[in-house]
Structures are given as structure tokens and as C-alpha cells.
Amino acid sequence: MRFLLLIFILFSYFSNAQIRRVDGGIAGPPRGGSDKNDTLGSFSSKSNKDILPKAPHNLYKIYTLKRDTTYVDTSLTIQSEYKYNLLRKDIFGLLPFVNEGHVYNTLDFSLQNKTFYPDFGFKAKHFNYLQVDDIKYYSVPTPLTELYFKTVMEQGQALDAFLSVNTKSNLNFSIAYKGLRSLGKYVNSLTSSGNFRFTTSYFTIDNRYNLNTHFTGQDISNQENGGIVNLNEFETSEAPYNQRDRVKVYFTDATSLLKGNRFFVDHSFKLSKSNPNGLLIKHQFNHEYKFFQFTQPTESSRFGTTLTNDIKDKVRYNHFYNKLAVAYTTKSFGNLEFFLDDNNYNYFYKSVVFNSDGSIAVPNAISDRINMIGGNYNYSLYGVDFKLNLAQTISNQSVSNVEVGAAYRIDKDNHVSFNYQKLNSIPNLNYTLFQSGYVDYNWSNNFKNEKLSQFDFSAKTKWVNLSATYKIMNDYLYFDNIQNTLTTLTVKPFQYDQTINYFSLKASKEFKYRNFALDNTLLYQEVQQSNQVLNVPQFVTRNTLYYTGYVFKKAMQIQTGITLQYFTKYFANDYNPLIGEFYVQNETKIGDFPMLDFFINARIRQTRIFLKAEHFNSSFTGYDYYTAPNYPYRDFMIRFGLVWNFFQ
Template identity: 70%
Template sequence: MFFISEMIRLNFIIFFLLFFSSSLSQRNTIKGQGFGVSAPSKSNNAVKDTTSFNVIKPDIDLYKIYTLEKDTTFVDTTLSIQSEYKYNLLRKDIFGLLPFSNEGHTYATLDFGLSIKSVLPNFGFKAKHFNYQEVSDIRYYSVPTPLTELYFKTVMEQGQALDAFLTVNTKPNLNFSIAYKGLRSLGKYVNNLTSSGNFRFTTSYFTVDKRYNLNAHFAGQDISNQENGGIVNLEEFEGSTEPFNERERIAVYFTDAVSLLKGNRFFVDHSFKLSKLKTNSLVFKHQFNQEYKFFQFSQPTINERFGSSFTNSINNKTRYNHLYNKLGIAYSTQNYGDLEFFIDDNNYNYYYNSVVYDSNGAIAVPSSISDKINMLGANYSYLINQFNVKLHVSQSLTNQSISSVEANAGYKLNDDYEFFFKYQKLNSLPNLNYTLYQSGYVNYNWFTNFNTEKLNQFDFSAKTKWLNLSTSYKILNDYLFFDNTTNDISELLVQPVQYDKTINYFSIKVDKEIKFWKFALDNTLLYQKVNQSADIVNVPQIVTRNTLYFTDYVFKKAMLLQTGITFQYFTKYYANDYNPLIGEFYVQNETKIGGFPMLDFFVNAKIRQTRIFLKAEHFNSSITGYNFYTAPNYPYRDFMIRFGLVWNFFQ
């Protein structure tokens, strides 16, 4: 009955959207070339807007989005299958990630290739950072007219997700942008509330002669999750009979635990060219990054699942101060590429407000670790015709034995064929929460001295008119991970462990979209294989996503309609489990998950610059059985209907 009522509700919403769009069908609109091309239209000439006062609108390719590496894209208001894939909280295609039951909680990583390692030690608590925007996630803008984008999406219960963005060029060479992404979702289970906010402010500037360039941003972010520890009795969920079909009736491990990740960052990247010439000139560069973070886990009532405790309530708070400066000098030539030498200074302080003593009264776990790391390195880039090469090397000058080597080569034969190769060798320090952690729980206190992690990685990708292919091969040595020392899911005594043998990981991913008339079938398939003497890196062997959809204009081309079904599946494997106390996933080899299909039905529409999204998520959940999990005792999402929109304003 629930499924039938939800489908009736879905049909009613579809009817409402179609009725709404038909009321707009008599209005004049700009007709683009192909599906989803919208005003402002990308063309060689400006487009005349016949709807009001014959205002000439700028070309879409003047609305630029770029990274610190100067990779430039344009504002995209089209309705494509990629629009469907990117319509989520992270605003990107999350193939290879599996979300938890509530929006904004965390994600299980199905594709091990998505795990990126830095040569410098990071804060850690990686499970809480999926929705935390790092320096590399920030984008900068250049627009001819003010641009606004609004993202809205419903959530699981009592809340919404909203991302509001505005950018403007006050002068052709001065841009400002401001954005805020907010989320509140109660969730379906007890003690499952999510509340987060991501504020971003950016500015970009260059002098008229383009000798001086500046990109800077401020980011203030907080991500709060109520942590219930998962389901106590899995039979209550897998049976889903009354009253357990109402998810708040299912018993969970924790009813009052909360985690909070909060951080503020100020970042500046600027450069000055010594000569007015476009090439054969020295360029001085400077990068500055100052960031403060903390991760806090509070639990007013202690729980025996984490073992014995020092106190009757838990309030763990890990703090982190980071100050980074990078100075570089580059020489740019027209015929021989660009060469840069740099030196950086990395200072951090990772600390608590207490120490832990052993039975003899000596300090077993200190209050902090602080360090200063200086690295010397060089970058080289060369672009000629369709061939592009980039090289990077760096080595520590201080007593830490860390280094980085990276080589990239790309070749674009034409619009149909493009090839890319990458090699990376890292000797990196452990994340700081592997080295030091303090807690009110006795077994969650450690101070370690691990070896550096070693990584050799080879990547190759090819984009052709037949299919897209990417392969990756990783060789891991001294790999660090978290492990449950009890081998019992009901008791979590998780500790950091270093694996002293070699792990070999291989993956191949192919994707291809097949089009026929107004139908299309988009396919993505990932195959993974791990060679290791112990089960440390556990991955599903096969991950697949297949979408069959239909696209056409309706209501005298006033609305573009897109509707279809997405099938997702991954093979069974020993998935890493989630530990909310330390904000990390840990290795377990007792319980397998996977082997269940996930079917989504969607109806999307585009009216002018507004894209409307409506989806029946996991509508097969009650049909194929309640054995779907994201982590061993954390269920995946039940069937639900969600909708929202992305609205662009070009002023």
C-alpha cells in the first residue's frame, strides 16, 4: 500500500509539472541547437532576446569557471544525463560512492581509486570530509553579467538542502562570488539528524596588463551529525514487518551521540610577471593557506560498545592549526615550456587540552604534536600542438623522509580521440589522527610512530568515439588503516595498524552512451582486483550503473523533458564499517554486503534556465528484499520520492 500511495503521489507531481510547463508554452523562448541549449546560447555571435526590450545577451562561453591550475569550463545550464548524476549534495557525479541512509552523513567508497593520498600529513577523520570543501574544490569565476544559481532538493524528513550562489564582476578584471550550502535532514532512524553549512567567498583580480594575478577565498564550514552507531538487531530491518516498517521503531546503538567537524580557512594565491612580454619572462609566485579545524565527538551517556571509559560522559575534541606558505619563481618561454622552482613551509599544531598517564605515572599519550616541514621542488609544463606534458618533483629539506614525483602526458588527436597518462610516486607521512588520538574511552588513546606510506601509481585513460576507458594500477607499501581488534561488530575497539607487506590494486573503468532516436542508454562499468596476502583493501569486484532514458521537447518546445530508469549494482564484498567515535571507516572481514539492485525512476524537465528534478529513489526496495546495506549494520535508503530544482539567473 505504501508503494502504491507513493506512486500516486509521484504521478500527481508529474501532472503538476506538466500543467505548469504548459502554461509557459505560449511564451517566446530562445531555441538552441540540440537538447538543453539555453540562453545565453554558446555561439559565435551574441543572441538577441526577443522576450524583453531586445536586450543582447553575452555568449555562454564568457561565463567562465576555473581552478588554480587554470582548467577552465563554462556555466552549464543544459539538461543532460550528467545533470541527473550531479544533482546531489556534493554537486558531482558520485559513481563509486554509496551514501548512507540520511543525506549529508557519510559515504562508503566502492571505488578504491577515489582514495587520494597527499605527501603532507592531513588532519584525518576522513569519513566526515566528503562534504567539506578543500582548497582544490573551490572554483573562481569571470562573468560579463551577474550570475546567480539556486540549488534546492528535498531530504529524508523535516528539512531541505539548499545551495545559493552569486558571482559578479564589478570590473572586467575584478570578480567576487559568495555562496552558502545549507542542509538539515532529520532522517528516518533514531538519532540520525544531519545539519551542515558551507560558506564560501572568493575574489579574483588581475591588472590591466595581466602581470599581476590574484585568487583568494574564505571558507567557513560546519558538519554536524547525530550518530546512532547503526542497527542493533538486523532482523528487525530485514523483516520490516510492523512496527519495524516505521524505521524510528528499530533499535540503534546510540541515542545521544553527536559528531561535529568545523573549520575556517583563508587562502591566497597570487603571482607577478616581471616583464610585460607574454613569454620569456620571470614570474614570482606566492601561496598562503591558514586553516583551523576541530573534530568533536560528544556522548552524554557512555556505551559499552567502545569498551571501558575514564568518565561517565564523553566529550572528545581534536584541534588542528595549519599554516602554509609556498614561494616560487617561474620562467615562461614560448618554445620550451614553463619551468618553476619552489620552496614551501608547512607548519601544523594538532592538539588536545589534556595528557594521558600510564600506570607508572608517566605520560603515555601527549597533548599535542607540532612540526615544521620544508620542501623544495620544481614544476615543468610544455604544450605544443596537441601534446601536453607536466612534470613535478619535490623533496623534504627538513628531517622528514618524504618526497613526490609526478609525470603527466596528454595527447589530443582530434575531437574524437584523446589520451592521457599519469605516473605518481609518493613517500608520505601518516594522517595526524593515526599518530595521536585521545578519548574518554580507555582503548581509544594512542601515540604511535609509523613508517611513511609508499605509493607507486600508473594511470591511463582514453576518450574515443567508441567508448571511454580508464585504468589504474597502484603499488602500496606500509599501508595504514584502522582495524577492529575484537573481530566482533557488537564491540568496537578500533586501532590504527600498518601493513608491512605489498598491496597491488588494479582497476579498469569503461563508459559508453548509446543513442537511438530520442532514447539513450548510458553505461558505466568498473572492475577492480586486489593482490594481497591479507584482506586489507577490500573492494567489490564489479560496480555498474546503467541508465535508459528518453529526451524530447514538449509543449511547443517550451519544455525539455527527460525521463528514465537508473540501475546500480555492486558485487558482495567485506565492506569497511563506520566508526563514528573517530570519524573513520575500519577494515572488517566478518560481514559481506552488496549483491542487491538499486533502481531509480526519474523525470526531469528544463524550462528556460530552470532545471526541475523528480526521482523515485530505490523504488524496488520492498520488492527485492530488505538486505541492502551501505556498511555492515548501516542500511541503505528505503524507497522515497525526492524533488527539487537548479535555477540560473543571468542578469
């Protein structure tokens, strides 16, 4: 941590060499539109001692590979409050575990997305793992720094810091590190994680060549206690169990670790020098290495019998991806792109499991190469933006993807969109192959592809924001405990041979009266299935009543209020740290408890200060709040921190 902070200080010092242009600012990246009208402000310079004006905020650009461009935002809004968490985004629909940086239970099933390629798996461990689409790129007229700090549950802190600098108008570098350490309130619940990222963006002055590339190094380590043994100790919360380190847990020395490094390149070249349209050659490369490890020096009978006295399960994943595309852009007929990609992966252990007769029961590796061909088409007609995406394998596997979408912007306040996807995808690799020192956690399967048909509709209006999702799923894969009890876990993957229909409707609206506001988000979900393999709460709601005003002669903006979160009772999935996944259980319901947070936030120039009393009602509404069947939700605690932006 100290070494990385030293890098930030040195990088910030040398970035002062960046010269601010007076005539027109820094040209932005080719993502998100033209910058002809973006300026830093003009003035008459009478001497070299004149102070240069500050650049307008819309020159500090943030964009992604999806061509979404936003600007640095230092305002204090209710969204600032919602995004002030470890994931740095609104986590409505996710329920965090008791310690910061552990896993999240998913209340909103529409948040789960499938890819047509087989993924590494261990999905419960990936909430704080930055994927390719999570990486942001920058274009800034002056060096930009942001510091995020937040206290944690016990003995530690959460810090996220980044620095972005344009050494030239068309060349940007950024470096960032998010670090977390939190001891936690319960025995064996320490969290320690780090997310390092380094990005580079470049484009030629004539915009013929564009490059975005990044490197990430990430590690997420959690001590795993398996939840509490006796629920009565928590639900009574009488001395000594009101001291949470006195509550008995299942495991006292188990640890899980997810670690990965990724190098990614996305670049394109326009063949024509003068024609703004014409052919565009694109290439994307991704190399990622990951491993997931579960260690437990003292074996536990909760997972069954063992093959060894010292559990050290470790699986590795090596992934190479190349995509070559040819795109043609016209003003009259839209944008057309054809691509060919190569996906090569190796998922492996360093051991083989044998049967008693000497034959191989569980192999040690899955290696495959998937080649796909496809195309994308985008066209605008009478204000309606249409899109069509097609992909199909040309190798031996059966994988396909069809996406059709349309979006229409009525005016600046009203926008509607529709999207349909039909997906045929290969199962995640940990469904197919898994090895462990525990006998019951060794399998080699040959599952069918999962099939998904999904309809999405959204409407953003000045009256209400609506989004609806309808999914039809066949050959759905899930984990289940065949013991049907929380005390003994024999969790294995299964494939559901019938159809699951899932529907969700989410509505949000903010009502304002003078300095007061009431922000509301309501989610309704319904599942049709013959057996309970997909469980979701029927209703999830978040309601925030808050006040915004100014004090100290408007030198400080303040924001204070109360947030209520609630979800109806349901058979929530439970967490299994051995496989890093959630599994289906139909024995214990959780939910039907209010979560009340009181917050006071403030903004002084580019600094936002946050103070929150989390779950302050915990002691007087009953100790029956859980994140998973034997994992309690967080007790009342006070946490504070800040987000600080520097514009040099």
C-alpha cells in the first residue's frame, strides 16, 4: 500500500508538466462525439504571469468501450449517496454480507447476465472483480485526481485513488488502486483486497487510429467462517453474544482467494485519410490469468469426508482472446460491422482423481478453442436507433447469440428502448469440472448448453422511470445442497430440464418540494417454474426522504435524510465458500425486516463528506435480519469518509 501511494505522489508531481492549452483545450477521445465546441475559455493574455482559467467540467471526460461518455461529477446528489460504497455504483438489488468486501446476495435476478462463452465461474467472488467493461478511460485538460476513503467494520479502511493525466492532447495515462482491509465483527471474517489498474488512451490528430489499453492486477482474499452455528445466539443477542466475536461460527481457519492479471488492447484504424466514412479495421486482444484457491488447515465434517488432512484446493484459468473486425460507416445507410474472433482457454488443476480400479474419475483440465463469426448493424430512421447483433460459432461447439434493439428519444426528458436477446451459451467451467480435498466436491459433467430468450423494455420519462425484463430459460444450471439442511453441505451442480419464466418490473420516481425530496425505487418479481430452483423476493423497495440546503453563506452544501430498504421473505440462496458460489435452498426463509440508515453528507467545493448511521434500528426491531440463511446482516454502526477531487 505504501509503495503504491508513493507511485501516486511521484506521478502527480511529474504530471504538473502537462501544459494547458488556451486556444481550445485538449481534444477528447473519439468516443462520445466531437469536441469542436469544447473550450477551456478564452481571454486576452497581456503577460506570461496571467493565471490561466480553469477548464470547464465537460472537458474532463470519462468513457468506456461501449462508447458511453460521461464527465467528472463533483455534485452532491442522492445518487452520490447511493454510489458511496466499495463497488462505487448503486447497489440496489444487492444485499452485502456482514463484512465489507465479502460477497453479496442477489435480490434482483435481472442483474445476472450471461455470456455466450464459458466463464471461469466462482461468481460469488467476482462482485469486486473489475471486468473489461468496468474499466474507464479518460481525457482531461489538466491532471485529475480522485481519492475515496471510507471506514470499515473493524481495524482497517477502504481506499480508492486514481490519477489521470494527458501528456499530450491525444495521449492519456491513468493509474488507480482500490485497497481494502477490514477485520470484521465475527471470528475469521477478515477481508483484504486490492484492485490495481493502469490505462492508456491514444488517437492520432486526424482520428484515423484509436487505441485503448489497460492492465489490471486484482486479488480478493476473504477469511471464511461459514456462518454462525447457533442462530439463537444471534437472535437473542444477550451477553456475551452481543459481542459478535463470541458467537460460534463453523470455520475458524478457512480462507478463499481470487487473484487475476489481465492485459487488454482495443484499437482501430480508418483506411481513408479524407473521407469521414469508409472502412475501419478493428482489433481486440485480451489475455487474462486467474486462479481461485480455498485453504482450510483443519478439515470440517460439514463438507463431508476428506482425501487429505490439509485442504488446499486451487484451480487455474488461462484465457486468450482475439477479435478482428471490419466496419463500414455511412451517413445514409448506417454502420455495418463483420467480425471473426478466437477464444482460447485452459482451465486446469495439477492433479487427477482416480477411481478404485485405477481409471480416471475426474480429469485435471478443460481446454478448448471457440471461433465465432458475426456482425453488427446500427441504423437511425426518423429518430429511432435500431441495432442488430448476430454471432455464431464456426468451430465444433454450438453457440449463438441474436440481439435486436430499438431506442427512441422523444425529447430531453423522455426516452424509450426495447431489446431482445436469444442466447445459446456454454456452461461456466466450474459447473463442468471441480476438484477438492473433500470427497463429495469432485465432479466432471457434460451439461447441455443453457438457452435464454430475454425481452427488456425501459422508459425514462419526467413522470416515472420504468424498466421491465422477461426471461425464458431452458436447461438452467444451478448449485443445490442434496442434504437439504444448513448444517451439512453437499453442494453439487444440477441442470433443470424444464422451462423457467422470470418477470421483473422496476419503477423509480423522485418527488421534490422546496428543499425536501422523496426518492423511491420499487422492484416486483415473479417466477413460474415446476420446482423451486430460482428463488427471488417478490418485492424489493428503497425509499429515501432527505433535505438539501446550504450553510455558512452557501460555502457548504448539506444533505441529510433517512433511507429505508426492505424485501419480502423468500428462500434466499445460501453461500458456500468452498466453491465460491451461492446455492439453492428451500428450508429457511429470510427477509421481512426493515433496514434504516440515517446519513448526513456535505460538499465543500470538490470535496464530498459522508457520515452514516447504518441500520440504526437493528436493536429495537428484532435480531432476525440475515443476508443468507445463517449469515447475519450488519448490526448498527457509524461509518464516515469522503470523496475528494483535485483539478491541478
